[in-house]
Amino acid sequence: MTDRVEGRPLEEAGLIELAKDGDVQAYGELVTRYRELAFRTAFLITRSAADAEDAAQDAFVKAYYALERFRARDSFRPWILRIVSNEAKNRLRSARRREGLALRAAEDRRYGDAAPSPETAALDRETREALLHALSGLKENDRLIIAYRYFLELSEAETARALGIRPGTVKSRLSRALDRLRDRLPAEHDAREPLEAADG
Amino acid sequence: MAEPMTTADLERALVALGTALEYPPAPPMAPAVIARLLAEPAAARRPAFPGLALVPRRRVLLLAVAGVLLLAGTAVAARLAIGAIEIRVAPTTSAPTPSTVESGAALGERVTLEDARARVGFPIVLPPGLGPPTEVHLAESGFGSRVLVLVWDADASHPRIEGTQWGTILMELPGGKGSLAFKEIGADTTLQAVQVGSHDAFWISGPHQLFLLTPDGEQVFTVTGNVLLWEQDGTTLRLETALPKAEALALAESIG
Numbered sequence: 001m002t003d004r005v006e007g008r009p010l011e012e013a014g015l016i017e018l019a020k021d022g023d024v025q026a027y028g029e030l031v032t033r034y035r036e037l038a039f040r041t042a043f044l045i046t047r048s049a050a051d052a053e054d055a056a057q058d059a060f061v062k063a064y065y066a067l068e069r070f071r072a073r074d075s076f077r078p079w080i081l082r083i084v085s086n087e088a089k090n091r092l093r094s095a096r097r098r099e100g101l102a103l104r105a106a107e108d109r110r111y112g113d114a115a116p117s118p119e120t121a122a123l124d125r126e127t128r129e130a131l132l133h134a135l136s137g138l139k140e141n142d143r144l145i146i147a148y149r150y151f152l153e154l155s156e157a158e159t160a161r162a163l164g165i166r167p168g169t170v171k172s173r174l175s176r177a178l179d180r181l182r183d184r185l186p187a188e189h190d191a192r193e194p195l196e197a198a199d200g
Numbered sequence: 201m202a203e204p205m206t207t208a209d210l211e212r213a214l215v216a217l218g219t220a221l222e223y224p225p226a227p228p229m230a231p232a233v234i235a236r237l238l239a240e241p242a243a244a245r246r247p248a249f250p251g252l253a254l255v256p257r258r259r260v261l262l263l264a265v266a267g268v269l270l271l272a273g274t275a276v277a278a279r280l281a282i283g284a285i286e287i288r289v290a291p292t293t294s295a296p297t298p299s300t301v302e303s304g305a306a307l308g309e310r311v312t313l314e315d316a317r318a319r320v321g322f323p324i325v326l327p328p329g330l331g332p333p334t335e336v337h338l339a340e341s342g343f344g345s346r347v348l349v350l351v352w353d354a355d356a357s358h359p360r361i362e363g364t365q366w367g368t369i370l371m372e373l374p375g376g377k378g379s380l381a382f383k384e385i386g387a388d389t390t391l392q393a394v395q396v397g398s399h400d401a402f403w404i405s406g407p408h409q410l411f412l413l414t415p416d417g418e419q420v421f422t423v424t425g426n427v428l429l430w431e432q433d434g435t436t437l438r439l440e441t442a443l444p445k446a447e448a449l450a451l452a453e454s455i456g
Contacts, residue, residue, distance in 0.1 A: 022392045024237045028230035039226035049224035056226075060233045131217050150211065151218035178210055185205065 012076060020067045027067075030076070031060050037077070037152065038084045044147045045088035045140065055088040062087070078154065078161035085144060085162065092140070134184035142177035149174060238393060238402075308339030308349060320346050322374045322435050327455045330358070330368060348372040359442040361425035368451075369425070371438040394428075394445070396452045401430035403445055428452050 012033070018026035038059060042052035063083045070079055135143055141163075148154045148162055149170075159174075160167040205213065316336050317324055326333070333350040340346060354360035354367030361369065390405040404427040425440040428448050437455065441448050 022394065023390060024234050024392060025390050027237065028234045031230040031233045032228075035229040036226045039229075040223050043223055052224075053227050053229075057229055057232055057236075060229060061236050064233075064237055127213055128217055128220060131213060146214060147218075150214035151221060153218070175207075178207060182205060182210060 013072060016067065016070065016072070016076065019064065020070075024064075027064055034077070034080050035060075038080060041081050041084050041147070041152065042088040044151065045085060045144065046092050051091050052088065055091045056084055059084040059087040074161070075158060078158040081148075081152075081154075081162040082164055089140060130185055131181075134181050137184050138177070138180060141173075142180055145170070145174050145177050146181065308337040308347070311336050311338050316348055320348050320372070320374070322372070323433070324348060324372060325432075325435065325437070325455050326350070327368075327370070327451055329451070329454055333370075334366070345374050354442075361440060361442045363424045367442070369440040370455075371440075373436040373438070374434070392445075394449065396428060396430040396432075396449060399430045399432050401428055401452070403428055403448070405445070 012030070015026045015030050019030060035056065038056040039052050042055040042059070043049065046052050046055060059080065063080055066083070070076070135146065138146075145159060145163060148159045149156075154162060156170045157167055160170050163170075163173075165173065311319070313324070313333065313336050316338055319338060330352050334353045335351045337349040337351075338346050339349060348371065350370040350372070351366040352358065352368040353365070358367030360367055390403075392403040392405075394401050394403045404423075407424055410423050423440065425442050426445070426448055428437075428439045428441075430437055430452065432455075437452070439448065439452050439455075441451065443451065
């Protein structure tokens with residue numbers, strides 16, 4: 001009586017096909033799978049939980065109507081992220097200028113974990129704060145390409161699709177974004193030159 | 201770090217920062233997105249559900265979640281309506297007990313088709329291919345209205361609906377008097393916006409609950425068949441069948 005095979009989660013491609021046929025519940029499953037990534041992406045852009053939620057939700061609704069244009073051989077992840085990021089940027093443009101930066105890193109409790117990851121342990125607090133501060137001063141597109149590659153760990157190909165740029169230009173754009181990020185980092189930051197971003 | 205970072209250092213630091221970034225918890229999004237999609241496709245063609253599309257998103261989410269509480273009558277639902285039947289989207293199925301599989305006496309007073317024509321107050325429509333209904337029932341609903349329930353025996357072309365003795369159940373409700381019944385669907389139910397001819401319709405597949413509002417309260421049915429809901433000429437039609445969607449749509453479109 002139902003199209004679904006019970007007891008077996010549908011593969012993503014199957015969910016997309018059902019959604020294209022108008023199966024809103026199948027689309028709801030896709031939303032559930034991608035809501036965290038979509039919300040985080042939107043949050044990295046808007047830096048507001050409420051705006052990120054609205055942007056992600058609007059993006060999922062718009063993406064549903066755009067499903068016909070989604071090609072089965074592509075990955076859904078960068079496709080939905082492109083729509084999410086556009087929604088988030090629109091929202092940011094219409095919002096009033098934000099005070100401060102809501103992005104923050106977990107505090108030192110991570111260092112007290114039994115087995116902190118080597119990467120996390122290697123990053124001292126000052127560097128974290130300096131990076132966050134420098135990131136906050138970057139232009140949207142620079143911050144987004146950095147976030148896609150290093151925070152959300154998209155591949156170069158996915159990053160290209162998520163940004164709507166040619167795959168060959170990801171490396172050069174990323175390189176320029178990293179240069180601009182580095183330019184915003186203090187040449188040295190140690191005890192002699194405390195950072196304004198540290199401890200808020 | 202006395203020297204400027206190399207690119208490799210910077211990349212390592214960013215990966216490390218990525219693992220330490222704190223994000224607010226991502227809210228559940230699917231119920232609100234589903235509620236909006238169910239409301240908006242119809243709205244894009246004609247303003248069938250203008251209210252919901254205008255409700256701010258977070259409110260839609262809250263309303264969808266509030267659907268669970270509706271049975272106690274404590275909240276207003278994210279209302280998706282076809283004529284006299286509302287569909288309430290609940291993120292989890294709340295299964296009230298006891299419930300009745302619709303059959304026999306549970307369908308209301310048994311009458312003849314002629315009686316029904318005289319008493320329902322709206323023109324009765326029939327699927328021409330099914331022949332005369334096996335039984336005709338009239339159920340009293342709220343607001344002084346009567347709900348017509350027509351049932352046909354199962355046959356080779358119309359398999360028996362699980363849990364009933366019938367192959368086809370057609371419910372007809374008068375429009376224009378507010379909601380007389382509602383359905384509650386949950387995560388296990390498939391709900392699709394479809395068209396019966398030129399009419400907006402919902403296709404509901406999978407077990408769900410049908411609540412018929414009666415003068416004494418509400419009567420709860422467990423629905424096991426596939427259901428098409430649509431409204432034509434002021435009458436709300438609810439067709440229940442074991443047939444798959446395409447055949448159910450063809451049967452529905454034959455009703456004129």
